[in-house]
Amino acid sequence: MAVKVLDESFGKVVLIKLKGGKVIRGVLHGFDQHMNLLLENSVEIFDDGKTSDLGSIVVRGDNVVIISPPPA
Amino acid sequence: MAVKVLDESFGKVVLIKLKGGKVIRGVLHGFDQHMNLLLENSVEIFDDGKTSDLGSIVVRGDNVVIISPPPA
Amino acid sequence: MAVKVLDESFGKVVLIKLKGGKVIRGVLHGFDQHMNLLLENSVEIFDDGKTSDLGSIVVRGDNVVIISPPPA
Amino acid sequence: MAVKVLDESFGKVVLIKLKGGKVIRGVLHGFDQHMNLLLENSVEIFDDGKTSDLGSIVVRGDNVVIISPPPA
Amino acid sequence: MAVKVLDESFGKVVLIKLKGGKVIRGVLHGFDQHMNLLLENSVEIFDDGKTSDLGSIVVRGDNVVIISPPPA
Amino acid sequence: MAVKVLDESFGKVVLIKLKGGKVIRGVLHGFDQHMNLLLENSVEIFDDGKTSDLGSIVVRGDNVVIISPPPA
Amino acid sequence: MAVKVLDESFGKVVLIKLKGGKVIRGVLHGFDQHMNLLLENSVEIFDDGKTSDLGSIVVRGDNVVIISPPPA
Secondary structure, three states, rough: OOHHHHHHHOOOEEEEEEEOOOOEEEEEEEOOOOEEEEEEEEEEEEEOOOOEEEEEEEOOOHEEEEEEOOOO | OOHHHHHHHOOOEEEEEEEEEEEEEEEEEEEEEOOOOOEEEEEEEOOOOOOOEEEEEOHHHHHHEEEEOOOO | OHHHHHHHHOOOOEEEEEEOHHHEEEEEEEEOOOOOOEEEEEEEEOOOOOEEEEEEEEEEEEEEEEEEEEOO | HHHHHHHHHOOOEEEEEOOOOEEEEEEEEEOOOEEEEEEEEEEOOOOOOOOOOOOOEEHHHHEEEEEOOOOO | OHHHHHEEEEEEEEEEOOOOOOOOEEEEEEEEOOOOOEEEEEEEOOEEEEEEEEEEEEOOOHHHHEEEOOOO | HHHHHHHHOOEEEEEEEEEEOOOOOOOOEEEEOOEEEEEEEEEEOOOOEEEEEEEEEEOOHEEEEEEEOOOO | OOHHHHOOOOOEEEEEOOOOEEEEEEEEEEEEOOOOOEEEEEEEOOOOOOOEEEEEEEEEEHEEEEEEEEOO
């Protein structure tokens, strides 16, 4: 199920909420069944709306709470 | 067991309580045996009753505490 | 072992204590070997004894600390 | 190993310490290899020595820290 | 590896440090590959050096941080 | 997926964010499918930008939140 | 990968950082694929640089964050 949704989000901007409250936005360039994610042009988004460039990152799947794919 | 309940809730509004206290409401459009969930038109519901639009989201199952299917 | 006890509690009122302190009471209508539970007519019970209706819910088993089956 | 010890404690009073500090005493009437426990006539024991009746309960094994079998 | 060390400590006094800071000392009378431990004549040791008798206990292995076997 | 990204980062500087907030930078000299990492010439980076030399280290994969490979 | 690094550190002094912040230094005399470690002549190192003798210890691998092998 998750794989199908992530598959449709490939190459698109996704919003990721992690355990501990970190929020990350980036272009989805890879994933696997553990929800490990590869994001390009990613930024961390802070509570005040400011962002910090992260560039290309791998997110370990066990930290993920919510993935928001782009609007259809 | 969980799969059967979720199957009957397919396409209906469900309320999800996550570890850490986050509460989310959305239309169930997918799930798997890990309780990974795909919700459409979802909103986060805050303690004061206010909501914040989340749209379409994937919730990683290991964060789930309680799923409330819609009344039968 | 747990399955046998839960089997005998089927259709009866059980009290569930979750990690983090949440207490829930409801009629057991389903379960599996992970202690995922399906409760009907469930309520959350607060420290002061007040309750809040939850209706029909699925509890993800990894949150469960204690299940009290009804008296024999 | 644990199974053998629990087997010898069957039908006897055991003291259970859980993650988070909860302490429970009850008669061991069942267990499995995950240390899921079935206790009868169980009570929670508070820091001040007071107790609260819990009756018959299932304890999910992943919450267990220490099990004290009865003296041989 | 752990099994070999524990095997050599069989029947001897070991010191156990648990997650959350609890410290326990006892005679090792059993163990398995999960580091579940059976200790006899065990005591909990507090920060101020005082001890509290625990007698015979099973420690669930996932709580263990450090096991100190007796000096060779 | 993660393996492919890490493979391309082999011998290059990566930035690692761990659970609990620790940030480490080092040259990636090894990894496996659990995201266990071998870093050479690594430093811990503190909030104020100061660094502390760690040299050659193994990071246990379950602590990893984010891995930033070097810019392509 | 981790096994190879640990293999090369056999019989040498390693520095171990654990979840929760404990820091331990000792001579590596054993390990397995879970990163369970056997350390000889080990000491705990406190924030102020003071140390406390631990002697021979087994560290359960799931507590490990970072292992620093000795300089090559």
